Amino acid sequence: MRIKIINPNTTWSMTEKIGACARAVASAGTQIVAVSPAMGPVSIESHYDEALAVPGLLQEIAAGERDGIDGYVIACFGDPGLKAARELARGPVVGIAEAAMHMASMVGSRFSVVTTLGRTMGQAWHLAEIYGMERFCANVRACELPVLELEEPGSKARERIADECKRALEEDGSDCIVLGCAGMTDLCEHIGGLLGVPVIDGVAAATKLVESLVALKLQTSKRGELARPLPKAMKGTLEGFTLRG
Amino acid sequence: MRIKIINPNTTWSMTEKIGACARAVASAGTQIVAVSPAMGPVSIESHYDEALAVPGLLQEIAAGERDGIDGYVIACFGDPGLKAARELARGPVVGIAEAAMHMASMVGSRFSVVTTLGRTMGQAWHLAEIYGMERFCANVRACELPVLELEEPGSKARERIADECKRALEEDGSDCIVLGCAGMTDLCEHIGGLLGVPVIDGVAAATKLVESLVALKLQTSKRGELARPLPKAMKGTLEGFTLRG
Amino acid sequence: MRIKIINPNTTWSMTEKIGACARAVASAGTQIVAVSPAMGPVSIESHYDEALAVPGLLQEIAAGERDGIDGYVIACFGDPGLKAARELARGPVVGIAEAAMHMASMVGSRFSVVTTLGRTMGQAWHLAEIYGMERFCANVRACELPVLELEEPGSKARERIADECKRALEEDGSDCIVLGCAGMTDLCEHIGGLLGVPVIDGVAAATKLVESLVALKLQTSKRGELARPLPKAMKGTLEGFTLRG
Amino acid sequence: MRIKIINPNTTWSMTEKIGACARAVASAGTQIVAVSPAMGPVSIESHYDEALAVPGLLQEIAAGERDGIDGYVIACFGDPGLKAARELARGPVVGIAEAAMHMASMVGSRFSVVTTLGRTMGQAWHLAEIYGMERFCANVRACELPVLELEEPGSKARERIADECKRALEEDGSDCIVLGCAGMTDLCEHIGGLLGVPVIDGVAAATKLVESLVALKLQTSKRGELARPLPKAMKGTLEGFTLRG
Amino acid sequence: MRIKIINPNTTWSMTEKIGACARAVASAGTQIVAVSPAMGPVSIESHYDEALAVPGLLQEIAAGERDGIDGYVIACFGDPGLKAARELARGPVVGIAEAAMHMASMVGSRFSVVTTLGRTMGQAWHLAEIYGMERFCANVRACELPVLELEEPGSKARERIADECKRALEEDGSDCIVLGCAGMTDLCEHIGGLLGVPVIDGVAAATKLVESLVALKLQTSKRGELARPLPKAMKGTLEGFTLRG
Amino acid sequence: MRIKIINPNTTWSMTEKIGACARAVASAGTQIVAVSPAMGPVSIESHYDEALAVPGLLQEIAAGERDGIDGYVIACFGDPGLKAARELARGPVVGIAEAAMHMASMVGSRFSVVTTLGRTMGQAWHLAEIYGMERFCANVRACELPVLELEEPGSKARERIADECKRALEEDGSDCIVLGCAGMTDLCEHIGGLLGVPVIDGVAAATKLVESLVALKLQTSKRGELARPLPKAMKGTLEGFTLRG
The missing domain is CATH 3.40.50.12500 (Rossmann fold)
Structure with a gap:
């Protein structure tokens, strides 16, 4: 196929x-x-x-x-x-938001979305609503990272995202993480290993x-x-x- | 202005x-x-x-x-x-959907939307939801009229729309009508007069x-x-x- | 008219x-x-x-x-x-609550209501719900000001309301303000100028x-x-x- | 007490x-x-x-x-x-609406409300919503009986109400009935006996x-x-x- | 009976x-x-x-x-x-959760549930939802007490529960308390006296x-x-x- | 695996x-x-x-x-x-209900569930709700077939289920079908071919x-x-x- x-x-x-x-x-x-x-x-x-x-x-x-x-x-x-x-x-x-949110609802009770810029948080909530996934969404959080900074070698993006994911678990009462940008697709395993909870990349x-x-x-x-x-x-x-x- | x-x-x-x-x-x-x-x-x-x-x-x-x-x-x-x-x-x-739905919620208890093709009904419901107007929306109904038929002189569009509006009041328990296409903007007064309830055109x-x-x-x-x-x-x-x- | x-x-x-x-x-x-x-x-x-x-x-x-x-x-x-x-x-x-909330939903993503006494907050949420505006309402906040204090010359009401509006933007993630009392009708322009976001008075x-x-x-x-x-x-x-x- | x-x-x-x-x-x-x-x-x-x-x-x-x-x-x-x-x-x-709806939610899956005039149906739905009972309310139905006709000796009210209750069970998929008027308080046992499902009077x-x-x-x-x-x-x-x- | x-x-x-x-x-x-x-x-x-x-x-x-x-x-x-x-x-x-939540909705505006272990909070929210009581539920809070510790003489359970109830009123904006475990049935009067608000035990x-x-x-x-x-x-x-x- | x-x-x-x-x-x-x-x-x-x-x-x-x-x-x-x-x-x-409903939400606008006995319809709706799939569920319909009749050779079950699926599309405004019993797992392809819409078996x-x-x-x-x-x-x-x- x-x-x-x-x-x-x-x-x-x-x-x-x-x-x-x-x-x-x-x-x-x-x-x-x-x-x-x-x-x-x-x-x-x-x-x-x-x-x-x-x-x-x-x-x-x-x-x-x-x-x-x-x-x-x-x-x-x-x-x-x-x-x-x-x-x-x-x-x-x-x-990819659809896929990640659906899968998150099957391996945890409630997920946090960790995304790039704060101005896109409304859209993430909107998608959670129209997919029926709002009830599983504990929170949507932004790192205030522009999307293309994820592409720059040597950027601090990786750390900031991991930190925000950790805070999400502590503050949101969530038990799994949805990565809120296609550009984060390669961080999934790293952060999952760090936090010991399912971390879901929508591309995969x-x-x-x-x-x-x-x-x-x-x-x-x-x-x-x-x-x-x-x-x-x-x-x-x-x-x-x-x-x- | x-x-x-x-x-x-x-x-x-x-x-x-x-x-x-x-x-x-x-x-x-x-x-x-x-x-x-x-x-x-x-x-x-x-x-x-x-x-x-x-x-x-x-x-x-x-x-x-x-x-x-x-x-x-x-x-x-x-x-x-x-x-x-x-x-x-x-x-x-x-x-215009936003405007019509909001105004309908102020002059009646529940409105019916009467629109053109059935395949657009999902979008009308979607808009009702995101504007918070779903609770006022008794029904969305289609006349199965292509939009451009509203522009053709001598078409039966006017009658079919008026008929659907009448059925809406009888079957939906609604007390006002929202016209679901900008092309119906000139029918508002005519149908309002016919039915004796508020008929709302989004353009106006x-x-x-x-x-x-x-x-x-x-x-x-x-x-x-x-x-x-x-x-x-x-x-x-x-x-x-x-x-x- | x-x-x-x-x-x-x-x-x-x-x-x-x-x-x-x-x-x-x-x-x-x-x-x-x-x-x-x-x-x-x-x-x-x-x-x-x-x-x-x-x-x-x-x-x-x-x-x-x-x-x-x-x-x-x-x-x-x-x-x-x-x-x-x-x-x-x-x-x-x-x-006026109806009007202010509807208009707020058209110029911003989410509004905060700033009202007088805490005991009236339940009613503001109730109205937001029945008008379909709950989804736009980020928060309802009270200044714990009795209504008639707004009428007293020399009162600190104006400052306290402006302060609460500012906190609303910072803490609620809202992008516009609904003033929650008819007695605040004359503060609208002043606070709007101060905060640089739409501030909506229901009377107007x-x-x-x-x-x-x-x-x-x-x-x-x-x-x-x-x-x-x-x-x-x-x-x-x-x-x-x-x-x- | x-x-x-x-x-x-x-x-x-x-x-x-x-x-x-x-x-x-x-x-x-x-x-x-x-x-x-x-x-x-x-x-x-x-x-x-x-x-x-x-x-x-x-x-x-x-x-x-x-x-x-x-x-x-x-x-x-x-x-x-x-x-x-x-x-x-x-x-x-x-x-009494509050009491009847709450009790209905404990003895059945979904109830139908049978009330007097159609124009009061909106209020019954509104109460179901604010009490959290909307999810149990299969339907609200009116007999188009003025309240005071329930007080008139020899009126057909009793029969019309019983008939509407029967239709409710058949058409609404409900399994119990809430009587929607204090004036029906004396019909409860009669209709309950007739239909074999819980019929709930709010006064009691x-x-x-x-x-x-x-x-x-x-x-x-x-x-x-x-x-x-x-x-x-x-x-x-x-x-x-x-x-x- | x-x-x-x-x-x-x-x-x-x-x-x-x-x-x-x-x-x-x-x-x-x-x-x-x-x-x-x-x-x-x-x-x-x-x-x-x-x-x-x-x-x-x-x-x-x-x-x-x-x-x-x-x-x-x-x-x-x-x-x-x-x-x-x-x-x-x-x-x-x-x-007992059903009973307590229903009664709480009749004597207050919003209740907080105070329960034993955090891992049961999801179930309390689930019940609030299916009973229609979610709209009255300001929060569900856990004391992180195992159920059987409530049975041990000399345990600190009583104090921890009372403290959590107090915090609930202050932080949740609630005005009554639902005790979230059958084992708390004997604490109801004590805590009610302490806090001056309705405290509801589901068993009673x-x-x-x-x-x-x-x-x-x-x-x-x-x-x-x-x-x-x-x-x-x-x-x-x-x-x-x-x-x- | x-x-x-x-x-x-x-x-x-x-x-x-x-x-x-x-x-x-x-x-x-x-x-x-x-x-x-x-x-x-x-x-x-x-x-x-x-x-x-x-x-x-x-x-x-x-x-x-x-x-x-x-x-x-x-x-x-x-x-x-x-x-x-x-x-x-x-x-x-x-x-399997979870899986079927989630997948249905990705290939159509709204699905109908076709299940066995009417008394199980409440549970199907309940699951749709807790999975967030209620908004995609146009209807739940029962064939009034006991589960084990699906196992009997020569039973009319297959025809009755196909008929109910056809009626679902016509009456519910749905565009895909979820089969509501594990025992129907072998009917999926047959009915899908018949109706020309996605028919989803939860086991697969x-x-x-x-x-x-x-x-x-x-x-x-x-x-x-x-x-x-x-x-x-x-x-x-x-x-x-x-x-x-």
């Missing part, structure tokens, strides 16, 4: 890290394709960034459909464009969930809200997104 | 109808600017359409900020891009709400989640959306 | 302040009538006070209906008698909302729960409230 | 029926005092009626406190003035609950929201409600 | 204390039978303990049915086996509630989910639990 | 079917061990049955821990004993989820509520469940 991991920002160093993490957990028969879109923001830290990441993401889904991809992972913790992507795709599409979690859904032959339902979009003209710069009947 | 009404689809006949309805309810001193974006779908009937309407919408907000616009209305019942728009704008931004409602917020000098809070997006490069076709510091 | 602002307590100095604030935001063509009832408590700080404020309030609504008033504001943050008032009135009736907010509803010809629905009360005898001291058919 | 049952409407024939039902379930040592207030509506079928029943009710609570009453029942299914009454009383105060339920609370020496907490109201002048016709320090 | 109080753990010293507390509040005509099951854990402090307490509890219910018991109390704050017990019993079955509360339900002839509904279990073979060690038709 | 699938009832024909379905979806390296407990009910159709299935289930978990099992599936749609099992196990434990879903959690090295958190139960004596018939330190 082929799973396409789409990092919706355009920073390829992060995309490669994400791809490596996905490959590390994928089953023998699974081929991982990790990409960034051809258009959009270099990192996603606001609703504005998120909105502008979605067209490029959808382009990658459309390309994936032509290529016979079996399932998709959206590898940004805001899970941008998830429903639109599901409309386009035949196979399953899973967001989503990869296994999509693999599972494909193995179970579960595809996106095309009966209602997630049916393929109606054929329709797009104007101007976005003309290329026109869908034909 | 100047209020910009953005119809996020690219069908200008609808934009003109929307502008006329806004002008009909605006106060003497209010200037209404009604536009469609330069890019995006001709109508919005799916998450895919919505996602692709947002970049054009944000372009219009950015232009509005340069022009000193005081407040904005997003004139599509899915309220696409609302939070991203609020990040860009200094003044208030109100969606949002226009008055934005006028009120501007009059009260209430602008979008820039303290937290809705602060101006961080300066950041956008790649590819969307390069023009790059924000500078 | 004529809007009647009813301060449900019988302290006319507060009524006059409230009337002035409403007039300051009303449109050119709007006439503001600000009154206190002929009976009831001098201030409202408990469920008992609230219950005893309602008959006088309803008397003012009934009088307003005879006078052809277009819409009403209930100018006490507990929004006493709102549903009963809506049964009596043809036009819209809006409470409700005045603009009623104006908007009247402009939109939206009246209270008479179809269900808010229909005119059935004609019925009242006994004893309240005989004057008997409704005839 | 002495329990005062206050029928908040001024129809004494109903008060006597209510008193008899309470006495029929009271323990040997319990004295039941059943009264109607000296002022207020002859029946309660709207928010307006309810608001005007509260002052008379509070007068009876105040009198009860002077007389050393141990606990109170508010015998109208809208539970008017419950929180204000709790502020005034030392002992417990229980509403509240009487036993107040008896229990008094026996357990549980009084209304005076620490926070339900503390005695502050001493305060009342003006005009309601001057008699002035509380002194 | 005869009420059977089942302490689901097998520590008879606790059972006797529980029986004494129930007898102290029971009415003259009520006979209290207090028992521990023949099998199961010596104390209940985990989901594992709870699960293994249930078979013995159900055995006692089955025996009670043969003996003509009128109603049952489950005297462990986790309310283990409540729904299964209701299936077996004709009369009412009430758990449940005893009065069952007495009330029996007096009102309200039995467990046998119409739906709580109908008698279908006759069925049990295998192995639990063969004795086989139900015949 | 070794996964133990525990069918908590004692009907081995069903256990074998369940094992076969799990093996059909398991990855190459995964060994499936499918068992029924040595004690307990032959089928689970009530809270009583469920309570009596749990000790045998826990015995199997304890045995699994001694055998070095990596993860567990509880293969009954009521997910009996899930939290107790998690306390005992080091590795992950997933219930849970097998893949446990495999994924094990692959990700995510074990049950031992920090809080799910820590290993305290060492403790069990009395009587259940003495064998005593845990030593």
Whole structure:
């Protein structure tokens, strides 16, 4: 089976890290394709960034459909464009926040999310709500780290994140941690070892969930809200997104 | 004061109808600017359409900020891009679903939403939830009318919508109606007269709400989640959306 | 149009302040009538006070209906008698807590309410819940100031309220403030300037909302729960409230 | 112990029926005092009626406190003035909707409320919500019977109520019935026998609950929201409600 | 009437204390039978303990049915086996957490639960939710006391519990206390006297509630989910639990 | 890796079917061990049955821990004993209702559960709530088929279930189906083919989820509520469940 991991920002160093993490957990028969879109923001830290990441993401889904991809992972913790992507795709599409939160609810009582900038905390809570995971979410905490600082060699990001995770367990009454950024995908094992509780990275979690859904032959339902979009003209710069009947 | 009404689809006949309805309810001193974006779908009937309407919408907000616009209305019942728009704008931004639902909660006990295609009902429920209006929403009903059929002279749309509104009152236990599409803005008075209950059009409602917020000098809070997006490069076709510091 | 602002307590100095604030935001063509009832408590700080404020309030609504008033504001943050008032009135009736909370939800992510006595905090949360605004309410905080101290010249009330608002932003993670008492109506601009976030006074907010509803010809629905009360005898001291058919 | 049952409407024939039902379930040592207030509506079928029943009710609570009453029942299914009454009383105060719903949640999975007029259904749902009983409430149904028709000899009320209860079990998936009016207190055993499921009358339920609370020496907490109201002048016709320090 | 109080753990010293507390509040005509099951854990402090307490509890219910018991109390704050017990019993079955929380909601605005070990706090919150009492529950707090330490003469348990109750009032904004363990049944009056707010012991509360339900002839509904279990073979060690038709 | 699938009832024909379905979806390296407990009910159709299935289930978990099992599936749609099992196990434990509902939320908008007897519908709703999946659950429907009829050759069960699934899509507005009994595990593909929407069997879903959690090295958190139960004596018939330190 082929799973396409789409990092919706355009920073390829992060995309490669994400791809490596996905490959590390994928089953023998699974081929991982990790990409960034051809258009959009270099990192996603606001609703504005998120909105502008979605067209490029959808382009990658459309390309994936032509290529016979079996399932998709959206590898940004805001899970941008998830429903639109599901409309386009035949196979399953899973967001990394979605995957991490669902898995956290199965190995602990309550999780804390540890994310990058404080201004994205609202979106994390919003996702917890729409996935039904709010009741498991003890808290969402920010390290006030810009996303791209996670990519810089020698940055203190790793320590600050580990510290915030520790505080989360002590102050939130939580018993597991959800890492709130695709860029943290390589910290999961390190922090888990440090804290002795499950630490969940959405990239790995989503990869296994999509693999599972494909193995179970579960595809996106095309009966209602997630049916393929109606054929329709797009104007101007976005003309290329026109869908034909 | 100047209020910009953005119809996020690219069908200008609808934009003109929307502008006329806004002008009909605006106060003497209010200037209404009604536009469609330069890019995006001709109508919005799916998450895919919505996602692709947002970049054009944000372009219009950015232009509005340069022009000193005081407040904005997003004139599509899915309220696409609302939070991203609020990040860009200094003044208030109100969606028409948001406005209509809030006002409905003040003149009745429970409202029914009557919208176009069944596949958009999920989004209407979603908005009701995130605005806190779910408790007032008795039902969301679809007429299975494509949005653009509302623009066709001689179509049966008007009758079908009125019939669905009548059924809503009888079957849902509701006591007022929210019209679920910007394209229905001109039917409000007609159906209200027919049914003898408040029938609320979001375009008119949002226009008055934005006028009120501007009059009260209430602008979008820039303290937290809705602060101006961080300066950041956008790649590819969307390069023009790059924000500078 | 004529809007009647009813301060449900019988302290006319507060009524006059409230009337002035409403007039300051009303449109050119709007006439503001600000009154206190002929009976009831001098201030409202408990469920008992609230219950005893309602008959006088309803008397003012009934009088307003005879006078052809277009819409009403209930100018006490507990929004006493709102549903009963809506049964009596043809036009819209809006409470100041209702108005302030709705508007806050449109200009920020989450608001803090800053009110007078701690014992009224439960009612503020109750209103947030029934209006659907609980999800936007980060916290309700009290200054432990009796309502009438706001009327005393030279009191420290202004400072204590401003201080509590500042703490709210810092501790609650909120990005706008709702002032929780009609007697604070004149502090709004001062505190807003101080804090640099939207500070919302319900008197002003409700005045603009009623104006908007009247402009939109939206009246209270008479179809269900808010229909005119059935004609019925009242006994004893309240005989004057008997409704005839 | 002495329990005062206050029928908040001024129809004494109903008060006597209510008193008899309470006495029929009271323990040997319990004295039941059943009264109607000296002022207020002859029946309660709207928010307006309810608001005007509260002052008379509070007068009876105040009198009860002077007389050393141990606990109170508010015998109208809208539970008017419950929180204000709790502020005034030392002992417990229980509403009949409150009592019936709580007990229903202990003998069945989900209950249906069968009440009088459709316009009161909103209030029944509201009470279910604020008591935390919404999750047990399968439905609220109205017979469209005015309250006072229950008092008329030879009326068809008894049959219509029994029929609606039967339909409730069949259509709502409920397994017990809550009678939604104090005037139905004498139908409980008859309908219970007919349907073979628990049928709960709030008057009897509240009487036993107040008896229990008094026996357990549980009084209304005076620490926070339900503390005695502050001493305060009342003006005009309601001057008699002035509380002194 | 005869009420059977089942302490689901097998520590008879606790059972006797529980029986004494129930007898102290029971009415003259009520006979209290207090028992521990023949099998199961010596104390209940985990989901594992709870699960293994249930078979013995159900055995006692089955025996009670043969003996003509009128109603049952489950005297462990986790309310283990409540729904299964209701299936077996004709009369009412009430758990002590259920009883205490319901009564707390009638004498205060919000309660704090003070319980034994921190690991049981999740279950207390779970029960608050399923009984609809979450909205009244300000907090659940643990003293980190093992259940059986409450039985040891000379232990500091009494002081630690009283201290935690005091902190609860100060920090949680609550106005009454629910004691979160059947073993605390004898501390209720002492702590209530100390703090001046209602302190509620579930054993006493449940005893009065069952007495009330029996007096009102309200039995467990046998119409739906709580109908008698279908006759069925049990295998192995639990063969004795086989139900015949 | 070794996964133990525990069918908590004692009907081995069903256990074998369940094992076969799990093996059909398991990855190459995964060994499936499918068992029924040595004690307990032959089928689970009530809270009583469920309570009596749990000790045998826990015995199997304890045995699994001694055998070095990596993860567990509880293969009954009521997910009996899930939290107790998690306390005992080091590795992950997933219930089949839990697994099916989570996966359904990722491939559709709203699911319908189709189960056996009507009296178990309450439990299905309860699980939907505690897993956070209530918002995705359009309806729970029963075929009124006893569990063991699914095992009888020549029964009409297959047709009745397929018919109910079809009605679910038409009447509930759902777009995917969750099969509500482990005994339906072999119908999944057949009904999915018939209806053209995702049809989800919990046995297969849970097998893949446990495999994924094990692959990700995510074990049950031992920090809080799910820590290993305290060492403790069990009395009587259940003495064998005593845990030593």
